[in-house]
Amino acid sequence: MEPFGAKLTRHFAPLKSVIALFLGFAAGFVELRAAAQTQEVQTAAVETLSSASDASGAELATGPKTYRSRHVLLHTDVGDEPASELLKRLEATLGYASRYWRRPAKGMLECYVAKHVDAWPADALPHPLARLAISRIGGVTTTLPGLNRAKGSARPICYARAEDGIPEHEIVHAYCLASFGRCGPTWYKEGMAELARLGGDRRPDVRCPAEYIEFFRTQPPRTIASIVHQGETTAGISRSLREVASQLEQADQSQDALVHWTESHAEEVTKALDAYRWNWALCHFLAHNENYAREFRRLGRALLEGREANFDATYADVQQQMEFEFRQFVQHVDVGLRADLCRWDWGTPCQKLRGSEECEKRILAHRGYQASGVALQAGARYAYRCRNAACAPRSQIGPKEQTTLGEYPLEAAILSDRQLGEPFILQRRGTFVANSTGPMYVRLHGKWTDIGDVRGAIHLVVGAAKLEDAELIAREKPAESIETPSVTTH
Incomplete structure (x- = not known):
């Protein structure tokens, strides 16, 4: 007033x-x-x-x-x-x-x-x-x-x-x-x-x-x-x-x-x-x-x-990027949500993989969506693995207290035509088929109001699926999607 x-x-x-x-x-x-x-x-x-x-x-x-x-x-x-x-x-x-x-x-x-x-x-x-x-x-x-x-x-x-x-x-x-x-x-x-x-x-x-x-x-x-x-x-x-x-x-x-x-x-x-x-x-x-x-x-x-x-x-x-992030903030707003979790790595390049190339990125547990470094092609199959996982709630971090990736899978989504696709879960390792073309972004899976309190990092490696991944493909279950409304950049 x-x-x-x-x-x-x-x-x-x-x-x-x-x-x-x-x-x-x-x-x-x-x-x-x-x-x-x-x-x-x-x-x-x-x-x-x-x-x-x-x-x-x-x-x-x-x-x-x-x-x-x-x-x-x-x-x-x-x-x-x-x-x-x-x-x-x-x-x-x-x-x-x-x-x-x-x-x-x-x-x-x-x-x-x-x-x-x-x-x-x-x-x-x-x-x-x-x-x-x-x-x-x-x-x-x-x-x-x-x-x-x-x-x-x-x-x-x-x-x-x-x-x-x-x-x-x-x-x-x-x-x-x-x-x-x-x-x-x-x-x-x-x-x-x-x-x-x-x-x-x-x-x-x-x-x-x-x-x-x-x-x-x-x-x-x-x-x-x-x-x-x-x-x-x-x-x-x-x-x-x-x-x-x-x-x-x-x-x-x-x-x-x-x-x-x-x-x-x-x-x-x-x-x-x-x-x-x-x-x-x-x-x-x-x-x-x-x-x-x-x-x-x-x-x-x-x-x-x-x-x-x-x-x-x-x-x-940065008008379009800013509108995109603000829409995400309002969509998930709740008591405890940190506004900085809606910050995106727009400046980090995501590139198409050639042949047997792999891309490795360190994903911080306490951040929101982060660039995977990989631009996916719709219909292509990719293999991934997560290593050196060491994540724990900040209140539990101590010399003998640490949780593993099993409790904190990654969540991935593809940004295509200024719209964030339906998120899906990445476990320790596996394969998936991209349902759209665009850069892939990942974050620690969990409630938006909780992940800001988690500390640690996960190393994500993504590459094209190979013959040696056949066993993983045979065991593969349908991708576990997450019921989350899409976010667009307008």
């Missing part, structure tokens, strides 16, 4: 003069329940500036208390201990942002985080639409007036519901506004805020909520181009807020904005949330795929600094 730079006044001027404030807000979240990831940070000394609770520190239901850490001024009703934990998470998120974008957080970032916003006094929030934004949208971020955003000197204010992850998402927007004066295009600002919220800033494995996984399993796939060029996905929310503000202006300005929030307005929030999920998927994929991560980081920095930057131009030479 990006900010849009409208001006905020702490003294309630006539509503007409401040309507514009919320019209450019990006959408919040709808019941996001993913646990925010924490990392070790220096414990922030929490200073209680004002109190609206009893001496026991019980959960607040009458209004906010104010707390402070190094970079955050927090107004919240969650209670002392939860507020302290929230400050730690917000500082951890700011630490990631500072390291990733290589610019420290500027000044104090002010946050209003409400668990029972309906119980807050009317003057506890600095804008008449803030209560609506927290309770019906989830979170928004804006800036105070009189500051130069272009020079990165804006002072942002966050409003967020006290649900796991929403304040962390908003603090990323606040950091970008304070440090750069902008947040970038919608797909980037929302995708990166979600990336930080879901812990993808520190690790390549997916840790999104279960509803995200279900969403991607039930939605038709989208291309990267459609996500990047989708435009302002929060326009519907801006329109909804404009309508509410207009109705408040015509009515008694003391009237609660919630009275004018309708089901159609709520639907706009849901649409925005769906777009956020795709934004997150793209940013997580690009940030952790070595084929594209370096350029992605440079592109993002340029977008935040207001320099000329173009996504299509940045990835013009």
Whole structure:
């Protein structure tokens, strides 16, 4: 929920003069329940500036208390201990942002985080639409007036519901506004805020909520181009807020904005949330795929600094490969899936075998599909063998603990006409007939969420089947295929 730079006044001027404030807000979240990831940070000394609770520190239901850490001024009703934990998470998120974008957080970032916003006094929030934004949208971020955003000197204010992850998402927007004066295009600002919220800033494995996984399993796939060029996905929310503000202006300005929030307005929030999920998927994929991560980081920095930057131009030479890998990432997305497993060896040549030639490749157990070095011919029979296999889960690796290839067969697939064929299993040795023409790629067989934790390597040798392979051919069973939807490069 990006900010849009409208001006905020702490003294309630006539509503007409401040309507514009919320019209450019990006959408919040709808019941996001993913646990925010924490990392070790220096414990922030929490200073209680004002109190609206009893001496026991019980959960607040009458209004906010104010707390402070190094970079955050927090107004919240969650209670002392939860507020302290929230400050730690917000500082951890700011630490990631500072390291990733290589610019420290500027000044104090002010946050209003409400668990029972309906119980807050009317003057506890600095804008008449803030209560609506927290309770019906989830979170928004804006800036105070009189500051130069272009020079990165804006002072942002966050409003967020006290649900796991929403304040962390908003603090990323606040950091970008304070440090750069902008947040970038919608797909980037929302995708990166979600990336930080879901812990993808520190690790390549997916840790999104279960509803995200279900969403991607039930939605038709989208291309990267459609996500990047989708435009302002929060326009519907801006329109909804404009309508509410207009109705408040015509009515008694003391009237609660919630009275004018309708089901159609709520639907706009849901649409925005769906777009956020795709934004997150793209940013997580690009940030952790070595084929594209370096350029992605440079592109993002340029977008935040207001320099000329173009996504299509940045990835013009690898657009088809990138779309192929992203489609694979979304197809297999699950909690624990490492985005770097979807990285392909496009630069490794695969050549046709001549005569008795053989090709040997070392296949790393913890990688995704890797080039076998062999380009297959449809209808031709090939013999293979695997040797020097030494693979084991990382947690089991020790001087006397090692599993064998028998537990970890290889999985092979042929890439033909920009489409990945049906995968099949390679055991210790055997033969197979290629069902299409194209380079063969292989990986350790297993769940995508598991193979990233396996260590070791397998040496795969592939050659044309010979007379001495007759015994293998006689014993050969039909290739064991794997029920996996095909992936295309478009």
